[in-house]
Structure formats: structure tokens, C-alpha cells
Amino acid sequence: MKKYRMNRLFSKQGKCLDVAIDHGFFNEKAFLGSIENMEKAIHTIVDAQPDAIQLTIGQAEILQNIPGKDKPALVLRTDVANCYNPELPEYLFSQLIDDPVGQAVFLDAACVVVNLLRLPAQPELTHQCIENICALKPECDHYGMPLMVEPLVMQANEEKGGYMVDGDIDKILPLVRQACELGADIIKADPCDDVSEYHRVIEIAGRPVLPRGGGRAPEREVLQRTYDLVQQGSKGIVYGRNIIQHENPPLMTKALMAILHDDADVEQALSILKG
Numbered sequence: 001m002k003k004y005r006m007n008r009l010f011s012k013q014g015k016c017l018d019v020a021i022d023h024g025f026f027n028e029k030a031f032l033g034s035i036e037n038m039e040k041a042i043h044t045i046v047d048a049q050p051d052a053i054q055l056t057i058g059q060a061e062i063l064q065n066i067p068g069k070d071k072p073a074l075v076l077r078t079d080v081a082n083c084y085n086p087e088l089p090e091y092l093f094s095q096l097i098d099d100p101v102g103q104a105v106f107l108d109a110a111c112v113v114v115n116l117l118r119l120p121a122q123p124e125l126t127h128q129c130i131e132n133i134c135a136l137k138p139e140c141d142h143y144g145m146p147l148m149v150e151p152l153v154m155q156a157n158e159e160k161g162g163y164m165v166d167g168d169i170d171k172i173l174p175l176v177r178q179a180c181e182l183g184a185d186i187i188k189a190d191p192c193d194d195v196s197e198y199h200r201v202i203e204i205a206g207r208p209v210l211p212r213g214g215g216r217a218p219e220r221e222v223l224q225r226t227y228d229l230v231q232q233g234s235k236g237i238v239y240g241r242n243i244i245q246h247e248n249p250p251l252m253t254k255a256l257m258a259i260l261h262d263d264a265d266v267e268q269a270l271s272i273l274k275g
Helices: 002-009 038-048 060-064 100-106 123-143 169-181 199-205 219-231 249-261 266-273
Strands: 016-020 052-055 073-077 079-081 094-096 111-118 147-153 236-239
Touching (some): 016 249, 052 060, 079 111, 079 123, 094 111, 100 111, 111 123, 111 169, 169 199, 219 236, 219 249, 236 249, 249 266
Parallel strands (some): 052 073
């Protein structure tokens, strides 16, 4: 059954653009830019026809209530964390929603996603994430639900502020491998500082890897990084703010889809973006 849902998530070329607009889950005002009106945001992305949209339990019905068979697949976020704020709170947590796989089946999701967080000097948070994955894995197997795990290595908040990625490949590789050992079917991982080394992440995962987009960046940089990651062997991307906060989200989606599905280069993708 997992194969059936994976077929909905990935194109015939075996690639996936998952647009993440689940940021409202994390109680951080900076994440709400361009998604204040979720009805509008979701319909905007649906019209651009990516492969998937990543949503929370409270917003997924907006997507699934849209009639027709051509809408993007649903990737359901299953965990809430509080580590994304500029200053870390005294108590950190990562908590699963109740009956996550049952709710995903009810909502006709094609995949569920969960974090595997690594923050400096916060082993308890990583332990909570491991417990979450361990709880999800047998339920996902029982219902034939693909499990996407997000190994996320973050820098110390006191040095860089909230939600800053650590691109050290020597930290990314073991966390990606741990996610695989815990049973991930799909890996959603950060790019490393030197994208030319990303084939090492692909190799150590041994299953589809969808790099994350992270914070906002100039459009040429986003397109170049996407192209380079695909050349390194990634099976797609999971981008949020670099799509939904772009001045023209539908054109940015089409430009990225062209790189993934049509083997477009950066200049061709830029020409799409310029309309």
C-alpha cells in the first residue's frame, strides 16, 4: 500500500515538489508571512500544480475539499515543536498530534512527515523526536502510509538566532542515517554548505531524499541550488517560504517544476519565472 501512495506523491519521472505551508503550527510570527489567509495561500499553490502540499491537521481539509482529481497530494505534518523562536524557551518539546496516521488516512494523505531535531546541548529534544518516530513507524506500516522524516541540524540560537540551519555535512550525514535506521521511507534533509558533496547524503540515505528550502533567498540562488541538488541525485525538494513568499508563487512553482520534471537548466527556469 505504501507504493500506491508513493505513486501519488512522485511523478512518473520519480520526482516530487512538495510545497510546505505548515509553518503556522510552530507559534512563530515570522513564519506567517504570506500565509495569513490560508484559503488564499492553498488555492494559489493548488493552481500552480506542484506534486504535493505539506499542511497541518487544522488546514488539510482546505486542500482536500477542493473538487477534482488533479489537485496536489497531501503531506500531513504530524508534530508540533517550539524550537524555532529567536530565543529558545526553557522547556523544549516536540509533540505528536493524536492518532496521527489514523487522521492522515481519514484525510486521504499520501504521506506523513515528522521531525528528527538536533540542537546543540538539547539531547532531550532529540530523544522526544526519536520516540515520535518510533510511535509512527508501526502505524505507518500497518496502514501503508509513507513516513517522511526530517533530520534537522540547527545552529545554537544564541549565536545565530532562531531556526538557523547547520550545513556541516559531518553533522547532517549521521542524523540522516539515524532517520533511515528508524524507518524513514523518505528523507527531508537540509542542503550542506558545499552542495557538490550532497551525493554523500543521497548515498547514505539509500531512499528518496527531498532537500529543504530553508529561509528566503534570491530567486537565482534558489533555482541554482535546486538544479545542483538534482544533479547530485535528489528526488525533489520541499520548499515553503521561497515559494509562498515569492512575489509570484505560481511562476516560482512552475520554474522549479521545470527543473525537476523537464530537465530545465537555471536560465530556462529563470525565463519561466520572468513570464
